[in-house]
Amino acid sequence: MRIFVLNLRTIENNENMKILVCISKSPDTTSKIAFTDNNTKFDENGVQYIVNPYDEWYALVRALEIKETLGGNVTIVSVGSAADEAIIRKALAIGADDAVRIDAEPNDAYYTAVQIAEYAKSNGFDLVMTGKETINYNGSQVAGMIAESLDLPFVSLATKLDVSGTTLTLEREIVGGLEVVEVALPAVVSCAKGMAEQRIPNMRGIMAARTKPLQVVAPVAVEALTSYVSYSMPNAKSACKMIDPTNMDELVELLHNEAKVI
């Protein structure tokens, strides 16, 4: 048996590997986007919330695959209100072991990241995984901020992740290509498409999720660094100009002289 001393805690072998998967809620991808209160608030009327797809399909499913192969424990963490427990239960139904909800509104990436980093620090994890971004705010900020808060290496936009001992081997997107990298645990990884395949929870998972531990913890005091002041919608497109399919010279002419894009 090997003994590894890690920054966050000591693990004796992979069977004890502790993975923290951060999930966020996001509106269903087919949701109609509208705002209320003089365009200062997202209109939740009729909106169905789901687990942010990058968090669920890639980070969570890959964490579960690692656990199924090597053993260990997968914990879900989410910063949100009691209403968000539905998406946390969904993540438990897919197969996570337990969950923590940090009882605060995740309005600012820094605020959210510090909450998760504080929780990770006091509870000890070997690997922190997130999706590459949320589909509502698209900031791609939280994972990097968690990493800096914990002074850990961060592999962003990973499309492949394997664990061997305390070393991670990852593929990640770089400008114009792909890179294979190695990093020692503990580490933070944000997950992109290619990492894993979506899993649909089965009835057994859904039943089991009801009784899995879901702990609620109070947030730590920290100032938000940013705030969303208002929202607006893109201008509606004017009517589409139809071109005769046999006359592509006309299309080229319009793209050059009218649209001025070529």
Added chain:
Amino acid sequence: MSVLVYINSNNGLHKSAFEAVTYGKKLGADVTVITSGNADAATLATLGNYGASKVLVDRSLNSDDAQQLTRLIASAATTTGASTIVFSHDIIAKAVAPRLSVRLKAGLISGAIAVPSADGTVNVNVFSGKAFGAVKVNSAVKIISLLPNSIQPEANGAACAVEDFAGNVGDSKIKIVSTKKPEGEIPLPEAELVVSAGRGLKGPENWGMVEDLASALGAATACSRPVADIGWRPHHEHVGQTGVAIRPNLYIAAGISGAIQHLAGVNGSKVIVVINTDAEAPFFKAADYGVVGDAFEVLPRLTEAVKKFRSSGH
């Protein structure tokens, strides 16, 4: 006001670098660029044309390691007393800017699409491009990561000084094992012209006509999600809500119906051309120019028309 702009110069300077410096110039009188690696001084000096008064370069750092770059930019920010730090919102910025935000306790505006409004807020895409959010930073120092193709580079200045800078970057904890970079491809998020196709193309063997049109135009190629999912095209070409979000000047979509998730990734495009056999395809509602016809006939015809146009000196 002192502005610091981080530029990645490891593969030469791209348009996104000129955009970021132009953006910095619009924010403040004094713009310093911080970069690393081996780009020659004459090349770096051209950033002065876009408004930089000085380029600082750390020659000791040759990687894009996020922890090292964070330390480099943080020490340059301290040295220059920068109140705003600007990135181009690319893969490197997505790894470095959040770290820097925590290190400097500086609010991060990620994916800015415009210069600040009169009230100091900056617009970003939210809900995967379906709406805009106006973001305010509450901290004294702010970080703005500018989405490529959001502003036009403006070259009104002259070459500037290039100085060596020691950023105390420390060690990297990430070991690079290998790198795969397809040669000669235009990175999708930076491309000004994009030709994209979907299931209407019926199979990967038919992509030749998409590539022919792209090469005639000098465009990058992209695809819809189903096409990437069934493996006809690589994942990095998938544009849409769960793929890459792009905002080229011209987006040509053939055989893509235009589901809301696809539109989310492309509706920042300045001009959209849709080619589809189905006149009722939802994509026509988001298009500027529409062609109802068979992609198998229309694409080669459009390629010929583009070639004729290009050979006439355009």
